[in-house]
Amino acid sequence: MNGRFHSLAMGVGVDSKQIEKVSYRVVAEPPSHIKLGNNEQFVYIKHKQFHKAEGVAGILSHPKSMQYDSLQDRLKHEDQFALPQHRLVLLVHGHQAHKNSNYQPILASRLTDLGFYALRIDFRGLGDSEDSKDSKIGRTVVQDTEDIETICELVSDENLSNELFGLPVTLDAIVAHSRGVIAMLEFCRRHPERYIPNLINCSGRYDGKGIIQKRLKYSPNWKKDGGFYCDLPRHGGVSKVWIPHSETLSAVECPSHAFGSINQMTSIMSCYGTCEEIIPLSAVASYSNMFQGRHHLEMIRGATHNFYGLPSDPNAMNLPLRNGLVNYCYVVADRVIEYLSNENQLQRFFEKTQYIKNATLNPAEILPRWPLPHSFSHVSNFRDLGGYETVFQKRRVKSGCFYRCANICDITPQALKYLQTRLGVVKSFDLRAPDEAKENGLLPNEELVHSLPFNRGMSVSPEMLAEKHKGLLISSYSFPKGYMMILKNSIDEIRIFFQFLLNMTSGEAVVFHCTAGKDRTGILGMLLLLILGVDEDTISREYELTTLGLKTETKLIKKLEARGDLYYSMLGSNSEELVKQYKLTPKKMCQNLLSSRYESMRFFIDDFFEEYKSIDNFFLYELEFTTQDIGKLRDFYLEE
Structure with a gap:
C-alpha cells in the first residue's frame, strides 16, 4: 500500500511500512563501452528475491529541462525542452539485443525532450546485466517478467523513486521490441495489480509457432542437442552463448491467448514494418482483434523487423542511414511520441472513463460519467x-x-x-x-x-x-x-x-x-x-x-x-x-x-x-x- 495512506482502511489496521525489496546503484564511472548523454546515468537495479549479483543494468535518461536548476530558467527554454513530468517510460529489447538496440537511444532522447523519464534496460543474460538465474534453463520469459517487476517495484517505492528520479514517478508506458513484447504482455497478465496505462508493441510475435520452425531451419539438431549456440551482446562485445531448449520453449509456450485479460484501462499500440521478415504479419490482426477497442496500429512502409530499410529502399522520407540502410527508427520514435502525447493520453482516458459500471444496484447497468451534457x-x-x-x-x-x-x-x-x-x-x-x-x-x-x-x-x-x-x-x-x-x-x-x-x-x-x-x-x-x-x-x-x-x-x-x-x-x-x-x-x-x-x-x-x-x-x-x-x-x- 502506498505510504501516503495510513492504517485506516475501513477501520482495519494496515502497516504502511514495507521492507525495501529493491536497491539501485548509480555507476559513477561506467565502463568505456557505455556512452552517456549529459542527462543520462548508468544504473544497476537489484531485486533481493530475483537477483544474485548486480541485478539489471540500465541507462536512465532524465528530462533535458532538468539541466536548468530553476523553474524560471526551465520556463524560458520550454519551447525546446518540456518541463519534467511524473512519468517514466521503460524500454525493453528482444532476442540477441540490448539497451541500445534499434530505436531505443533515439526514442529515449525524444522522450526526454518532452519531459518524460526514460529507462532502457538489459534483460539478464544480455548487455551489462548479470547472468541468467540458471544457465541450464536460460533466459526464460518468466525471468524477463521478474526484471520488469524489479523496475515496477523501484517505481512504487516512494523513497527510492524520489532519490533516483527526483520525483515520485508513475510507470506510464512500456515500449517493447520483438521477444520483449511477449515478456511485457506476460508480465501484465501475471501482475494485474500493476496497472500500466500504455503498452507499446514493436514487431512483437503473437505466438511461438514460428519460433520452432525458425530454430529447426537454422539448427536442424536443436531438439536432439537440447539447444544451440548463439552470438549475444555482452559487456560491450559479443559472446557465443549456449541457448538451452527451455529458453526457446518459454516463448513458445507463453499463453498469448490470455493476454486479453490485461487491465481493461490499459491501451495498446502496435508498430510493425511492412517489410517485416521475422514475425508473421498475421500477428498484427491477432493483436488488433484481441485488444479491440483499445488498440492502435501503426504500419511503417518499407521498414523491416528491426525498423531499417531494404538495400533497394529509395529513402523517400530522406531519413538518416545506418550501415547503409534507411533508419526507420526515427519514424518509430515519432509514432510513439505522438501516441504518448498529453493530448492523446487525455483523449484515451476520457474515452475509457466516460461510462461507469453500476456495481451498487445492477452490475449490468452502465452509467454516464457526464450525465448532464451542456446541450441539455x-x-x-x-x-x-x-x-x-x-x-x-x-x-x-x-x-x-x-x-x-x-x-x-x-x-x-x-x-x-x-x-x-x-x-x-x-x-x-x-x-x-x-x-x-x-x-x-x-x-x-x-x-x-x-x-x-x-x-x-x-x-x-x-x-x-x-x-x-x-x-x-x-x-x-x-x-x-x-x-x-x-x-x-x-x-x-x-x-x-x-x-x-x-x-x-x-x-x-x-x-x-x-x-x-x-x-x-x-x-x-x-x-x-x-x-x-x-x-x-x-x-x-x-x-x-x-x-x-x-x-x-x-x-x-x-x-x-x-x-x-x-x-x-x-x-x-x-x-x-x-x-x-x-x-x-x-x-x-x-x-x-x-x-x-x-x-x-x-x-x-x-x-x-x-x-x-x-x-x-x-x-x-x-x-x-x-x-x-x-x-x-x-x-x-x-x-x-
Missing part, C-alpha cells in the same frame, strides 16, 4: 467522481454520490429537475466568494445551495487568482503554489463539506462547483478522491478532464479573452521583460489561466504530502476528524 443542461464540466479503483483491496469509489462542475447558475429547468430527481442531488456546494457568486449568477433554488466560500471568502476566480499570483499567467506550473494557499485558507469550509458527507444517506448525492469547476473544485475533488484511496496518477488524469469539460464554457472563455492587453498590466512593472523572456501573448496567458494540466495537479499533490505527510494526517490534524470518521467515509463511499 447549459452546465459545463459536469461529471461523476465515482467508478475509480482505490488502493483498498481494489474497491471502487461509488458512483452517483459526488458530482463536480463549473458555474451551475444557467442550468435549464429540465436539467435542474433531473439533477434532483434522477441524480439524487440534495445539496449544491458553491465554493465561490459571495460577491463573485452574485456577480456571475446563482443557482435558482436557494434551498439546494450551500454557500461554502473557499479562501476565507476572497474571490479566487481565474482572473482574480492571476492578480495575486502573476506566475499563473506565465505557466500552469505555478498553480500548485496558488492551490496550497487556497487549501490553507479553506480548512473550515473543507471540514464542513466532509462532515456533510458523513451524514448523507444512501441514494443522496452532492454537487460542488466554483466558477470554472477547475481550481477550488479541483482541490476539493483531489481531497475527496485521495481520502477514498484513489492514486495520484488517476486523480491528476481526472483533474485534466476539465480541459475537455470547459470547451463549452463560452461565457467564461469570452470574458477572460476580452481582458486582452489588461493581462500585461497584471504582470506588474516589469511586464515588458517578462513578455520577452517567456514569449507571452494575451492568448497564451488566457490559455494558462484556463488550463488544467496533469502535471499541475501532480505537483500540487507533491506539495500537499510535503506539508501534511499523508491524507490521513490532514484529516486527523487539520480537519480534526477521528479515525472512526475516516473509516466511516471509506466504508460508506467505497464498493466492491
Whole structure:
C-alpha cells in the first residue's frame, strides 16, 4: 500500500511500512563501452528475491529541462525542452539485443525532450546485466517478467523513486521490441495489480509457432542437442552463448491467448514494418482483434523487423542511414511520441472513463460519467467522481454520490429537475466568494445551495487568482503554489463539506462547483478522491478532464479573452521583460489561466504530502476528524 495512506482502511489496521525489496546503484564511472548523454546515468537495479549479483543494468535518461536548476530558467527554454513530468517510460529489447538496440537511444532522447523519464534496460543474460538465474534453463520469459517487476517495484517505492528520479514517478508506458513484447504482455497478465496505462508493441510475435520452425531451419539438431549456440551482446562485445531448449520453449509456450485479460484501462499500440521478415504479419490482426477497442496500429512502409530499410529502399522520407540502410527508427520514435502525447493520453482516458459500471444496484447497468451534457443542461464540466479503483483491496469509489462542475447558475429547468430527481442531488456546494457568486449568477433554488466560500471568502476566480499570483499567467506550473494557499485558507469550509458527507444517506448525492469547476473544485475533488484511496496518477488524469469539460464554457472563455492587453498590466512593472523572456501573448496567458494540466495537479499533490505527510494526517490534524470518521467515509463511499 502506498505510504501516503495510513492504517485506516475501513477501520482495519494496515502497516504502511514495507521492507525495501529493491536497491539501485548509480555507476559513477561506467565502463568505456557505455556512452552517456549529459542527462543520462548508468544504473544497476537489484531485486533481493530475483537477483544474485548486480541485478539489471540500465541507462536512465532524465528530462533535458532538468539541466536548468530553476523553474524560471526551465520556463524560458520550454519551447525546446518540456518541463519534467511524473512519468517514466521503460524500454525493453528482444532476442540477441540490448539497451541500445534499434530505436531505443533515439526514442529515449525524444522522450526526454518532452519531459518524460526514460529507462532502457538489459534483460539478464544480455548487455551489462548479470547472468541468467540458471544457465541450464536460460533466459526464460518468466525471468524477463521478474526484471520488469524489479523496475515496477523501484517505481512504487516512494523513497527510492524520489532519490533516483527526483520525483515520485508513475510507470506510464512500456515500449517493447520483438521477444520483449511477449515478456511485457506476460508480465501484465501475471501482475494485474500493476496497472500500466500504455503498452507499446514493436514487431512483437503473437505466438511461438514460428519460433520452432525458425530454430529447426537454422539448427536442424536443436531438439536432439537440447539447444544451440548463439552470438549475444555482452559487456560491450559479443559472446557465443549456449541457448538451452527451455529458453526457446518459454516463448513458445507463453499463453498469448490470455493476454486479453490485461487491465481493461490499459491501451495498446502496435508498430510493425511492412517489410517485416521475422514475425508473421498475421500477428498484427491477432493483436488488433484481441485488444479491440483499445488498440492502435501503426504500419511503417518499407521498414523491416528491426525498423531499417531494404538495400533497394529509395529513402523517400530522406531519413538518416545506418550501415547503409534507411533508419526507420526515427519514424518509430515519432509514432510513439505522438501516441504518448498529453493530448492523446487525455483523449484515451476520457474515452475509457466516460461510462461507469453500476456495481451498487445492477452490475449490468452502465452509467454516464457526464450525465448532464451542456446541450441539455447549459452546465459545463459536469461529471461523476465515482467508478475509480482505490488502493483498498481494489474497491471502487461509488458512483452517483459526488458530482463536480463549473458555474451551475444557467442550468435549464429540465436539467435542474433531473439533477434532483434522477441524480439524487440534495445539496449544491458553491465554493465561490459571495460577491463573485452574485456577480456571475446563482443557482435558482436557494434551498439546494450551500454557500461554502473557499479562501476565507476572497474571490479566487481565474482572473482574480492571476492578480495575486502573476506566475499563473506565465505557466500552469505555478498553480500548485496558488492551490496550497487556497487549501490553507479553506480548512473550515473543507471540514464542513466532509462532515456533510458523513451524514448523507444512501441514494443522496452532492454537487460542488466554483466558477470554472477547475481550481477550488479541483482541490476539493483531489481531497475527496485521495481520502477514498484513489492514486495520484488517476486523480491528476481526472483533474485534466476539465480541459475537455470547459470547451463549452463560452461565457467564461469570452470574458477572460476580452481582458486582452489588461493581462500585461497584471504582470506588474516589469511586464515588458517578462513578455520577452517567456514569449507571452494575451492568448497564451488566457490559455494558462484556463488550463488544467496533469502535471499541475501532480505537483500540487507533491506539495500537499510535503506539508501534511499523508491524507490521513490532514484529516486527523487539520480537519480534526477521528479515525472512526475516516473509516466511516471509506466504508460508506467505497464498493466492491
